[in-house]
Amino acid sequence: MIAMMATMSTVAMAQDTIEGTIGADFVSQYIWRGQDLGNVSIQPTLGIAYKGLSLSAWGSVGVESSDTKELDLALSYTIGGLSIGITDYWTNAVQEIDEDGNPQARYFLYDAHRTNHVFEAFLGYDFGLLSATWYTNFAGADGINKDGKRAYSSYFELNAPFKLATCDWTATLGVVPYATTSYNTTGFAVTNVAVKATKDIKITDTFSIPVFGQVVANPCSQKAYFVFGFTLQP
Numbered sequence: 001m002i003a004m005m006a007t008m009s010t011v012a013m014a015q016d017t018i019e020g021t022i023g024a025d026f027v028s029q030y031i032w033r034g035q036d037l038g039n040v041s042i043q044p045t046l047g048i049a050y051k052g053l054s055l056s057a058w059g060s061v062g063v064e065s066s067d068t069k070e071l072d073l074a075l076s077y078t079i080g081g082l083s084i085g086i087t088d089y090w091t092n093a094v095q096e097i098d099e100d101g102n103p104q105a106r107y108f109l110y111d112a113h114r115t116n117h118v119f120e121a122f123l124g125y126d127f128g129l130l131s132a133t134w135y136t137n138f139a140g141a142d143g144i145n146k147d148g149k150r151a152y153s154s155y156f157e158l159n160a161p162f163k164l165a166t167c168d169w170t171a172t173l174g175v176v177p178y179a180t181t182s183y184n185t186t187g188f189a190v191t192n193v194a195v196k197a198t199k200d201i202k203i204t205d206t207f208s209i210p211v212f213g214q215v216v217a218n219p220c221s222q223k224a225y226f227v228f229g230f231t232l233q234p
Helices: 004-015
Strands: 018-027 030-032 035-038 042-051 054-062 070-079 083-091 119-126 132-141 156-164 166-176 191-201 208-218 222-231
Touching: 035 054, 083 132
Parallel strands: none
Antiparallel strands: 018 042, 018 222, 030 035, 042 054, 054 070, 070 083, 083 119, 119 132, 132 156, 156 166, 166 191, 191 208, 208 222
C-alpha cells in the first residue's frame, strides 16, 4: 500500500492532482450489516484517490471504554459502475493470551490462528437506480461453518437511493448466503433491512452538516435499531 501511494504521488505530480478526503461520522450506535458493534461512536475517515484508484483508512472509537476500537484499511478501483477492492479490518477484540495469561491485541500480529485482522475482497456494480455488492472474507480471523472449517464468510447487499420529502434516502437489503459464526447464521439469512434518510443543515453559505437517521432491522437475530448521526467534512 505504501509503495502504491508513492507511485500515485509520482504520477499525480506529473499529470494531475490526487483527491483527498477527511471527515468523521458521529453516530448514536454502531450498527454494521445489521449487527450491533457498539454504542455512541466517533468514526473518522481519511483517503486519497486518483483516476478511480483509492486508498482509505476508516476507524471507530466508542465513548465507552468497553466499546471495541476498530481500524480498517481499504484499497479499491472503480471504473464506470464497477468497483473491486480489498479491505483489512482490525479490532482490538482479544484473541491472544500471552505466556503470563494477559490478554493481547497487537495490530502487527498476522498469525492465522491469533490475528485480529480479517481480510475481505469485494466486487460491486452501480446500475444507477440500484447497486449490488458481494463481500467475502478470504484470510485472517474469519468465522467457521457448521463443520468447524473456515467459512469464507460472505455478505451480499443491495442499495437503492431515492429522493423523498426534501431528503436523500437509501433502502438497503443485506443477506448472508450460508452458515458462519462471523454473522451468527446457520444458513441463508436476511441480516440487514434498512432505510436511511440524510439532509443537509446549512450553517453558512459555504458550509453545511449532513444529518442522518436510519432504521435497521435484522430478521435473523430478531433485533431492530434506530441510529442518528451527523458528518463533519471540510
